[in-house]
Amino acid sequence: MNPSSNDPPSQGRVKAKEIVDRGSTSCGVSGAMYMIIMMLTGFGGSSLYSCFYRTKLRAQYNLKERPCCDCCVHFCCEPCALCQEYRQLQHNRDFDLSIGWHGNMERWARVAASAYKATAPPMFQPPMSRLS
Numbered sequence: 001m002n003p004s005s006n007d008p009p010s011q012g013r014v015k016a017k018e019i020v021d022r023g024s025t026s027c028g029v030s031g032a033m034y035m036i037i038m039m040l041t042g043f044g045g046s047s048l049y050s051c052f053y054r055t056k057l058r059a060q061y062n063l064k065e066r067p068c069c070d071c072c073v074h075f076c077c078e079p080c081a082l083c084q085e086y087r088q089l090q091h092n093r094d095f096d097l098s099i100g101w102h103g104n105m106e107r108w109a110r111v112a113a114s115a116y117k118a119t120a121p122p123m124f125q126p127p128m129s130r131l132s
Helices: 009-020 027-041 043-061 070-091 100-119
Strands: none
Touching: 009 027, 009 043, 009 070, 009 100, 027 043, 070 100
C-alpha cells in the first residue's frame, strides 16, 4: 500500500480511517470493526464500510467523486481505493499516518510553536539601573 512504510496494508487502511475520523475512532477499533464486518458479511460489507470513509474523506477535503461513485470504486477495486485514500492523506495533506491523528496534531503544534518563536517580536527589556 505504501512503499515507503513497513506497515502492512491493513494497518494503513485503519490508520487512514483514524485520520478521517479526526481521532474519535482509534486504529485498533477501526481495524476490529472492519474485520468483524468482513467475517459476518464477506467482502461486500467491508467494501461498504470502507466506502463510508471515502465519502467522508471527500467531504472533508472537498475532493471530486472520480472515477465513479465511492461505493463502486471500493466494490470493484478496494485495494486501489484504499491506496488513493492513503496517498491523499500522506502526501497531499501532509499527515504521517504512522503516528495517528493525535500524533499529527502534536507534531503540527510543535511546528507552529517553533515558527511563532522565530517570528515573535523581541520581549521588552527594562532599562538597566545601577544598584549601590
